[in-house]
Amino acid sequence: MALKPLSSIFPNSTNPSLTSAKPHHQNMGLSRRDFINVGLSVMPLLVSPPPLSIAREVEVGSFLPPSPTDPNFVLFKATPKDTPALRAGNVQPYTFILPPTWKQLRIANILSGNYCQPKCAEPWVEVKFENEKQGKVQVVASPLIRLTNKPNATIEDIGTPEKVIASLGPFVTGNTLDPDELLETSIEKRGDLTYYKYVLETPYALTGSHNLAKATAKGNTVVLCVVSANDKQWASSQKTLQAILDSFEV
Structure with a gap:
C-alpha cells in the first residue's frame, strides 16, 4: 500500500524533514492568536453588564395600582413575596403611597433580615424606594x-x-441622632394603633439632611417609616415627602 504524502492529507502541511525551526514557531504563534481570539470572544460574557431588566429598577407606576385617594400617586401594599419578615409572619402588612416615577431599590441580604428570621435580634430594612430628584423612603x-x-x-x-x-x-x-436634631413630635391615632411622628433636621445624617419618621408597634415588631431628602430635594418635594409619610399604615 503506497503512503500518501502529507500534503494530500493536510494541504497546508509541509514535509517535516524539510521544515525549518522558523515555520514551527510561526505555527505556535498562530495557535496563540487563536487562543487569544477565543478568549476575547468569551470575555464579554464575563464582564458585560446584566440585562436592563435586571440592572435597572423600573418605575413603580408601571406595576403598582393607582392610589384610591389621590390619582397622582400609586399604592404600595407589602405582601409576603416582598420581604423575608412578611414571609416569616414577623411583620404585619403595611401600605403607603408613592409618586409613580419612584423606583424600588434592592436590599442587601445582610440588611434584609433574611438570615435571622423569624428571631432577629437587631433591626432590619424591609423595603426602600427612591427618586433622585425627590428623595427616598424606607421601612x-x-x-x-x-x-x-x-x-x-x-x-x-x-x-x-x-x-x-x-x-x-x-x-x-x-x-447617629443628636437630641437637638429632633424638631417636632406628634401622636396620631389610626384604627387600633397609635403612631409616633417625627420631624428631624439632620445635617450630618447619611440618609439626608431632612428626615421625617413615623413609628408604631404591632405584634412582636416596631415598624418605622423614614422619608429622607437632601436640601435640594427637600426644597422642591417637601409636600410629596410629607404625603408619603402621612399615608403609611400598618
Missing part, C-alpha cells in the same frame, strides 16, 4: 424585645415619642 423593622420586655406591647407601652426615637434614631439617620 425599618425592629424586634419589640429590643425596646421592651412586654409581649405585644403598644407604642405607648414602650415609652414617649422621645424615648422611642432615641432607640431607633440611628436607623433614621444611618449613623
Whole structure:
C-alpha cells in the first residue's frame, strides 16, 4: 500500500524533514492568536453588564395600582413575596403611597433580615424606594424585645415619642441622632394603633439632611417609616415627602 504524502492529507502541511525551526514557531504563534481570539470572544460574557431588566429598577407606576385617594400617586401594599419578615409572619402588612416615577431599590441580604428570621435580634430594612430628584423612603423593622420586655406591647407601652426615637434614631439617620436634631413630635391615632411622628433636621445624617419618621408597634415588631431628602430635594418635594409619610399604615 503506497503512503500518501502529507500534503494530500493536510494541504497546508509541509514535509517535516524539510521544515525549518522558523515555520514551527510561526505555527505556535498562530495557535496563540487563536487562543487569544477565543478568549476575547468569551470575555464579554464575563464582564458585560446584566440585562436592563435586571440592572435597572423600573418605575413603580408601571406595576403598582393607582392610589384610591389621590390619582397622582400609586399604592404600595407589602405582601409576603416582598420581604423575608412578611414571609416569616414577623411583620404585619403595611401600605403607603408613592409618586409613580419612584423606583424600588434592592436590599442587601445582610440588611434584609433574611438570615435571622423569624428571631432577629437587631433591626432590619424591609423595603426602600427612591427618586433622585425627590428623595427616598424606607421601612425599618425592629424586634419589640429590643425596646421592651412586654409581649405585644403598644407604642405607648414602650415609652414617649422621645424615648422611642432615641432607640431607633440611628436607623433614621444611618449613623447617629443628636437630641437637638429632633424638631417636632406628634401622636396620631389610626384604627387600633397609635403612631409616633417625627420631624428631624439632620445635617450630618447619611440618609439626608431632612428626615421625617413615623413609628408604631404591632405584634412582636416596631415598624418605622423614614422619608429622607437632601436640601435640594427637600426644597422642591417637601409636600410629596410629607404625603408619603402621612399615608403609611400598618
